Amino acid sequence: MRIHCLFRLRLKNHCMSDEKKLFKVTIDNITVEVEPGTTILNAARLIGGEVVPPAMCYYTKLKGSGGKCRTCLVEVSKGSTADPRPMPKMIASCRTTVMDGMEVKSMTSDKAIDARHGVVEFLLINHPLDCPVCDQAGECKLQDLSYENGTSGTRYEFPRRTFEKHDLGPYIQLHMTRCIMCFRCVFTADQITEGRQHGILDRGEHVEIATYIKQSLDHDFIGNIIDVCPVGALTDKTFRFKNRVWFLKAVDAHRDCPKCSGKVQLWYRGDEVFRVTARKDTYGEVVDWICNECRFEKKKTSDWVIEGPSVVDPHSVISANHYVGAYKPQETLPEVMGRAPRLLMDIHSVSHVDRHDLSQLPGPAHSDDFK
Numbered sequence: 001m002r003i004h005c006l007f008r009l010r011l012k013n014h015c016m017s018d019e020k021k022l023f024k025v026t027i028d029n030i031t032v033e034v035e036p037g038t039t040i041l042n043a044a045r046l047i048g049g050e051v052v053p054p055a056m057c058y059y060t061k062l063k064g065s066g067g068k069c070r071t072c073l074v075e076v077s078k079g080s081t082a083d084p085r086p087m088p089k090m091i092a093s094c095r096t097t098v099m100d101g102m103e104v105k106s107m108t109s110d111k112a113i114d115a116r117h118g119v120v121e122f123l124l125i126n127h128p129l130d131c132p133v134c135d136q137a138g139e140c141k142l143q144d145l146s147y148e149n150g151t152s153g154t155r156y157e158f159p160r161r162t163f164e165k166h167d168l169g170p171y172i173q174l175h176m177t178r179c180i181m182c183f184r185c186v187f188t189a190d191q192i193t194e195g196r197q198h199g200i201l202d203r204g205e206h207v208e209i210a211t212y213i214k215q216s217l218d219h220d221f222i223g224n225i226i227d228v229c230p231v232g233a234l235t236d237k238t239f240r241f242k243n244r245v246w247f248l249k250a251v252d253a254h255r256d257c258p259k260c261s262g263k264v265q266l267w268y269r270g271d272e273v274f275r276v277t278a279r280k281d282t283y284g285e286v287v288d289w290i291c292n293e294c295r296f297e298k299k300k301t302s303d304w305v306i307e308g309p310s311v312v313d314p315h316s317v318i319s320a321n322h323y324v325g326a327y328k329p330q331e332t333l334p335e336v337m338g339r340a341p342r343l344l345m346d347i348h349s350v351s352h353v354d355r356h357d358l359s360q361l362p363g364p365a366h367s368d369d370f371k
């Protein structure tokens, strides 16, 4: 009997040690349970929505990424249940792991929002404002970040940096002035290709992405550095200046490729495939790396099995006029009136209500005020 109980106790202990203890973390008043070792950024991504801090250098698939750009700053108002003291400085959520009982403020922290404004101002110090001619326009993370966290002016008075032009080979065009030094392209080349040919040269103000002695980037998977670049610093030579992304329609397609998963997005205008990219997830990260052959050489519909229109974020400029499953709401006015209205007017264009500053009225507004 005693042996039996001991066995059950051991079994229970064994099962308990197998069960992973989850950490509770509260971000912007929403509590979520995550595995120990999860970063605050990934915990926020589990919650989703506006709670998620922006991230310009972190990339889930790339080991060692994150911690470079500081756009993901958050305020930790309670360190943990064991040590509830707040953290004294804003911290990079992509590199800080959660503690049990931690409380974090992202969107609800004035300090974090202010810090993000500062980071955006720094990122834009040297970034050219060439969005109207940049191929990344419409899908640029820096553009989104500036709209959400930027200011309309700059305090910077000095000339922006310029660089000697580097030729990166047949597929990729580098615009170094647009680079924000997120290091993603270097990690990508390091981790998914053999024999990385480019890297970071020099330091501080002179730092740049380049090949050391004019090498060509032509490894089978090197095209993926175009997809990971959050700005328009690395562009596809087979697509650049050919079209704007919001004129294109993205379609999921696949092919039987011996080198990669062959799962891509084709970007159509009419019947013509203008570019091929990897598919991306909600956070703009590549789902499956694709090879150069799929990306640069297969630009005919006959090369692919079409799956259907890609799901595009409805807030993205790319989704404009490309609605999937949209329906026209039923027009109720003729039904109510029993006939079609002969004339419809915009009430604001014919009334004077908008021309009154209601806060200037001494008491409640009255019909006499709008004569």
Ligand code: SF4
Residues within 6 Å of the ligand: 178, 179, 180, 181, 182, 183, 184, 185, 186, 209, 228, 229, 230, 231, 233, 234
């Ligand atoms: S070229 Fe693009 S991906 Fe590479 S470091 Fe610069 S911004 Fe990042």
Ligand code: FES
Residues within 6 Å of the ligand: 054, 055, 056, 057, 058, 066, 067, 068, 069, 070, 071, 072, 073, 092, 093, 094, 095
């Ligand atoms: S995304 Fe966290 S520092 Fe860049």
